[in-house]
Amino acid sequence: MKHTILCVIAILTSCNSTTNTKQEMPTSVTADSATVISSDSTAYSQPYDSTSIDGTTAATAINKVSFNGTLIVPPQNFASVTMLMGGIIRSVNLLPGSYVKKGTLLASLDNPDFISLQQTFLESQAQTEYLKSEYNRQLVLSKEEVASVKKLEQSKADYLSMKSKMEAAAAQLSLLGISTQSLLKNGITPALEIKAPVNGYIGKVKVNVGKYLNEGDILCEIINKQETLLRLTTYEKDLKDIRLGAKVWFRVNGMGTKTFEAKLISIGQEVDETSRSLEVFAKVISEDANFRPGMYVTAQIEKD
Structure with a gap:
């Protein structure tokens, strides 16, 4: 009888221990879960x-x-250097990312038409001076009734026609950055020089020596980051x-x-x-x- 009672006590003690163990395990898991959630909340709570x-x-x-x-x-600080006249690149001074000032020489190119344009201006300028003098002479003679009105009118037409030709050539040279005063003083320039229109940094260079560029092609871009x-x-x-x-x-x-x-x-x-x-x-x-x-x-x- 005593032996039976001892067995019952041992079984009850074992069951109680197992129950306590099962109840404690969730407590540990819950604590761990709470730690993880708290950590995530801290990490993402501030965007x-x-x-x-x-x-x-x-x-x-x-x-x-x-x-x-x-x-x-x-847009006013972003410049595309566009070719107003085609030609073969003779020299180039372009390095992407480098800083250039307005008026800096970027490249030079060869084109026979550029030389012909300068020649046209110089010839028409000389002819204009002569025809202007002839017109003034005919004007004086007509007032003295020595020259005919027809000669005066023809002289005037020749002078104005040549003057317009000279002015057209001068305008084209001005678009190309060529000073007519410098041309009259120094003579014909063999190569067209392309200069920076603004201050800034060089970008997107797609040219090299010997490459032919058409009229309207872009030589490079200049970015002013002011x-x-x-x-x-x-x-x-x-x-x-x-x-x-x-x-x-x-x-x-x-x-x-x-x-x-x-x-x-x-x-x-x-x-x-x-x-x-x-x-x-x-x-x-x-x-x-x-x-x-x-x-x-x-x-x-x-x-x-």
Whole structure:
């Protein structure tokens, strides 16, 4: 009898121990799960833009609208050097990324038509001077009734015709950057010199010595980065939240978490029929030497 009682006690003790063990295990799992959730919550509770940009601007994310876009330069600061006359490249002084000043020699090219144009101007200029003198002489004679009216009229027509020919040649030379005063003083220039129209950095060079370029071909592009703009894509539903003069805070792809400032200066007036989007432009206030046209940006525009 005593032996039976001892067995029953042992069995009850074993069952109780097993029950306690099963109850404790979920407690451990629950604690581990709570730790994981808490860690995830800390990692994602602060959005990328909200944390850094709000810390800089002292504004709350709820008072901003976020957009994507690119860096650009104004059209007046972006020049395409276009050939007004075709020819074979004789020399070239172009290196992408290098800085040039307005008037810097970029390249020279050979074209017989360029030499002929200079010759036409010089000949017509000399003929114009002679015909002008002849016209003035006939004018004096006609007043003295020595010369006929027909001769006077013919002399006048010859003079005006040659003058217009000279002026046309001078205008063409001016478009090519050739000074007629220099041409009269120094004579014919064998090669056409192409010079930089603006200050800026060279980009997209596609020429080499000996290559033939047609009239209208682009020699290179010159980018003046003195003024930089943001071109952002917005949507019609956002129009109520943006206004001219609003502050814009943006980051540039590849430049880390550094935040830059801009000011909204233009809102597009046409909505794309497919995407229902439109473009807005902001003038960059905090410029950086590393800015390049075409760089991707993420921006926030402050609401009213």
